[in-house]
Amino acid sequence: MTHQIIYSSESATPMQMEDLEEILEHARRSNAQKGVTGALVYVDGVFLQILEGEAETVQSLMAAIGRDVRHETVTVLKQGEIPAPVFNDWKMAYVSATAEQVAQWVGLSGTTAVPDILDDLRSDPMKVTQVAESILSLLVPTSDRLPNSPA
Numbered sequence: 001m002t003h004q005i006i007y008s009s010e011s012a013t014p015m016q017m018e019d020l021e022e023i024l025e026h027a028r029r030s031n032a033q034k035g036v037t038g039a040l041v042y043v044d045g046v047f048l049q050i051l052e053g054e055a056e057t058v059q060s061l062m063a064a065i066g067r068d069v070r071h072e073t074v075t076v077l078k079q080g081e082i083p084a085p086v087f088n089d090w091k092m093a094y095v096s097a098t099a100e101q102v103a104q105w106v107g108l109s110g111t112t113a114v115p116d117i118l119d120d121l122r123s124d125p126m127k128v129t130q131v132a133e134s135i136l137s138l139l140v141p142t143s144d145r146l147p148n149s150p151a
């Protein structure tokens with residue numbers, strides 16, 4: 001079994017591309033050593049991150065991330081066991097999204113403010129799963145997902 005955690009947080013200061021690159025570079029190197037995979041989304045000052053791996057490893061990483069001063073209001077939206085890692089091709093994929101896109105992932109029309117979207121996610125774990133699936137579908141080329149596609 002694989003432990004999966006999905007959390008949201010707010011960046012302490014607006015992130016520049018180089019700040020994100022620094023986080024991702026460290027995360028990918030460190031996650032490769034720990035057998036952790038996942039994806040990070042940054043949208044309007046808000047992070048959404050999916051972490052997967054061995055339960056103890058992911059939980060202690062989550063604790064370290066929670067202590068990181070680069071972000072605040074770290075809120076676990078969902079965690080639990082899944083049969084196998086879904087983001088296993090990515091040591092930490094990065095997705096830059098707009099609030100409109102994230103609202104679409106959650107099935108909210110007309111709502112584009114990220115804090116409203118987060119309120120919705122906190123109250124509905126099913127929507128959190130939807131978000132993870134939407135992120136994954138952006139990463140996986142469509143042809144790879146077709147059933148019976150030639151190797």
Ligand SMILES: Cc1cc2nc3c(=O)[nH]c(=O)nc-3n(C[C@H](O)[C@H](O)[C@H](O)COP(=O)(O)O)c2cc1C
Binds near residue numbers: 064092
């Ligand atoms: C938004 C965000 C996402 C992060 N994601 C990861 C991650 O996936 N893996 C990781 O090892 N560190 C990640 N970090 C860094 C950790 O918070 C922390 O700095 C790091 O685990 C400390 O590692 P060290 O003890 O090896 O210095 C992230 C930090 C932020 C702000």
